[in-house]
Amino acid sequence: MKRLSTGVKKLDELLAGGIPQGFFVALTGMPGTGKTIACLHFIWAGLKEGERCIYVTTEESRESIVRQAEQFHMDFRSALEEDKLVIIDALMREKEDEWSLKEVSIEEMINKVISAKRLLRKNVTRLVIDSMSAFWLRAPAKAREESYVVKRILNKWHFTIYATSQYAITTGAAFGWGVEHIADGIIHFRRRLVNGMLRRYIVIEKMRQTPHDLRAWEIDIIDGVGLMLRRPLARRIEDEVLPEEVMRRIKRNIKSETRDDLVW
Numbered sequence: 485m486k487r488l489s490t491g492v493k494k495l496d497e498l499l500a501g502g503i504p505q506g507f508f509v510a511l512t513g514m515p516g517t518g519k520t521i522a523c524l525h526f527i528w529a530g531l532k533e534g535e536r537c538i539y540v541t542t543e544e545s546r547e548s549i550v551r552q553a554e555q556f557h558m559d560f561r562s563a564l565e566e567d568k569l570v571i572i573d574a575l576m577r578e579k580e581d582e583w584s585l586k587e588v589s590i591e592e593m594i595n596k597v598i599s600a601k602r603l604l605r606k607n608v609t610r611l612v613i614d615s616m617s618a619f620w621l622r623a624p625a626k627a628r629e630e631s632y633v634v635k636r637i638l639n640k641w642h643f644t645i646y647a648t649s650q651y652a653i654t655t656g657a658a659f660g661w662g663v664e665h666i667a668d669g670i671i672h673f674r675r676r677l678v679n680g681m682l683r684r685y686i687v688i689e690k691m692r693q694t695p696h697d698l699r700a701w702e703i704d705i706i707d708g709v710g711l712m713l714r715r716p717l718a719r720r721i722e723d724e725v726l727p728e729e730v731m732r733r734i735k736r737n738i739k740s741e742t743r744d745d746l747v748w
């Protein structure tokens with residue numbers, strides 16, 4: 485089975501080499517948790533291998549995506565100029581822009597993706613849809629049916645797909661009907677305040693045909709570098725089996741460095 489690199493070395497290791505070719509992978513989680521940055525790594529990994537890629541952005545402009553990538557030394561601008569990358573912009577809706585969506589509909593998005601594939605011609609392997617949630621803001625009931633359409637049509641075109649999905653800030657639950665139900669893989673992103681510090685984590689919740697890692701990993705987003713996996717938050721056995729009072733005393737004495745193991 486061919487696997488595609490995620491562009492994040494440690495994440496590839498946790499996935500037994502990477503994302504199986506042709507998979508539809510959902511990146512889910514609250515805002516600011518690193519989903520878009522993970523998408524940038526995925527695209528950049530493809531571009532570096534000479535693959536051609538398509539990125540649909542619904543929540544940021546094309547320019548914002550290019551600038552964010554630049555901060556991690558990923559040269560999306562040259563790739564755009566050389567017709568190796570198309571960024572379909574569903575936010576700015578500029579009439580004269582060929583790769584702008586006029587309305588945020590699944591149908592128009594699929595048509596544009598197919599046109600982009602024609603322009604890029606050979607070796608178009610990776611597609612990012614960031615985010616899918618934007619298509620169903622006004623009609624959450626459509627999400628279920630249209631998710632199937634997206635998967636069916638785009639699968640035929642042999643893309644390996646990253647699709648992000650927003651989770652509600654208030655409840656942490658998926659916004660409406662998420663794309664997880666049709667996904668071959670799910671990588672969940674989350675965040676927590678630990679001792680007054682923002683910490684971010686990812687966990688591979690699902691990856692078909694893959695003996696993947698099951699732990700939550702703390703991630704760092706580093707200027708000039710991007711997303712890095714820092715360490716797993718494996719629960720220790722003594723947290724599970726000691727009497728409650730003993731556990732409480734241990735927790736009280738635990739150093740701040742390990743305290744976040746208890747809040748996941």
Ligand SMILES: Nc1ncnc2c1ncn2[C@@H]1O[C@H](COP(=O)(O)OP(=O)(O)O)[C@@H](O)[C@H]1O
Pocket residue numbers: 513514515516517518519520521522555673705706707708
């Ligand atoms: N150059 C940078 N250096 C360090 N952290 C950054 C940089 N650029 C963005 N970030 C961090 O990444 C976050 C945005 O991540 P993003 O992937 O856009 O989130 P999501 O798509 O899940 O909403 C920012 O809130 C910031 O904390």
Ligand SMILES: [Mg+2]
Pocket residue numbers: 519520543614
């Ligand atoms: Mg985002």
